[in-house]
Amino acid sequence: MNTKNITWEIPSVQISYPLDWNKIESEFEWLSTLKTIPQDPIWHQEGDVYTHTKMVVETLLNFNDFKALSPNEQYILFLSALFHDIEKRSTTTTEIIDGVERIVSPNHAKKGAQTVRSLLFEKYNTPFKIREHISNLVRLHGLPLWAIDRDDPSKEVIKSSLVTNNKWLSMLARSDVLGRICDDKEDILYKISLFDELSKEQNCWDKPYAFASNYGRFLYLNRSDIAPFYEPFEDLTFEVIVLSGLPGVGKDTHIKKNYNDFPMVSLDEIRRENQFDPTNAKHNGKVIQMGKEEAKVLLRKKVSFVFNATNLTLDLRLKWIRLFLDYKAKVKIVYIEKPLKEIFLQNQQRQWVVPEQVISKLSKKIDIPQYHEAHEIEFITQ
Structure with a gap:
């Protein structure tokens, strides 16, 4: 998705450092509700979701890679970071894991992506390509942390490249990790680096994977025995x-x-x-x-x-x-x-x-x- 030559921004919210969080909260009234949503201290010793979100956004804005982006690209990532845990407010609960009560937020990324899409469509009339980048970044923000553990990691990075930019996804994931307090940051960052290398190896780091044909893409995405570079003979007659x-x-x-x-x-x-x-x-x-x-x-x-x-x-x-x-x-x-x-x-x-x-x-x-x-x-x- 090419976002260049698109000018758009959320009313009254400017990306400038230091951020005016009072103005951001005023624009996004749901943000303050995250102050009451707890997180598991094993992964988030910093505390509630609001505190984590602020840390993630401010970490992202300090990345050199972020500063090198165009204004529109910066806005996509800024809003993706701001929105990435929006539905922890509706999914956070507790469950017993290995005999210990833990705080969990199952499917918060998937539900958050839907909420973001609706909000940006209905309230802000956000251009389609920008909105979908933000929604997909929210949905996939955990992918770089676990893609390497999947049965077919290459397919995971290829699939994500079709709906967003893997380089941006990596930046969001890194800010998500660095914008928290936990004991295993280095291990998680190492997994993200493997995601980066795999995306580059598959030539879909900062662009969609280039399939030989639409038919080949469809077969690859739906079957486990098809290579991404396979160019099938199309025998569909109608x-x-x-x-x-x-x-x-x-x-x-x-x-x-x-x-x-x-x-x-x-x-x-x-x-x-x-x-x-x-x-x-x-x-x-x-x-x-x-x-x-x-x-x-x-x-x-x-x-x-x-x-x-x-x-x-x-x-x-x-x-x-x-x-x-x-x-x-x-x-x-x-x-x-x-x-x-x-x-x-x-x-x-x-x-x-x-x-x-x-x-x-x-x-x-x-x-x-x-x-x-x-x-x-x-x-x-x-």
Whole structure:
């Protein structure tokens, strides 16, 4: 993701040293709640999550590598550090480990990434590429600490390079370690250095791994017997275009402009034609079943077609994509996104208006399509 030539910043928060933490807390009201969230003293002798977050951010700003970044790149990392433990506030609990009560925060990075995405989309209208870098850095901030212990460390660094910058990820991880008080810093920093060397070895240190083809990338990400440099012969003879995006974002318009000659399976059309109630679970089950039957007719004929639905979550998309793959279809996801205010405006101009509160609720559940899901992904964003 190239962030150059993008100018953006959070209102009232400037990156200058020393940081004005009163102003930062004023802008991010959730930050003060971290003062009451404890951490396990084995890993965080400094105390609560707020104290740790401040130490991480201030450590990051003193890195020479950070100072060498462009202003936009600095902002991405600054906000990633600020947000990296945001959901320890909702996930922190205690559990008994080896007979001892310990403080744990399971899945705080994954949940935090979703919170960050929603906040930056809804409140700050953050440019898509910048927002996704921040969200993915939050989600993956622990990766450099444990990647080397995975069954296939090379695949871990290659996968992360597709969604963010491994060099930035390493900087965030180092600041996370140096911005705490613990007894095993050197061991953890050594693991991060191995992550760095592995990323460089795979030629994805400060850029995405360059696959020979989209098909090769898809096979590599979904199979354990494929080398990343493998260039397969593509034997897929027809294509299914899977639309993904909020109601009112312009999926129908995009289809008319680009795929008007393609047959289309549309869950909304099935629902409207049969006067099914979208709030009725039984009716929605019938819509899905009828959609599958329509799709299977086209799949058996190996005819390229468009599958038009919101398809906002990973689980929903994969249920359909697995069906398409079973018939040897090439799958392309087209994800469309616009600022929320623009979506609300376009929604009001549609024949079939969706309540704004429904769109807002859906926006908090979005899983941005990932490269393991389909042979090709197109992002159409503003």
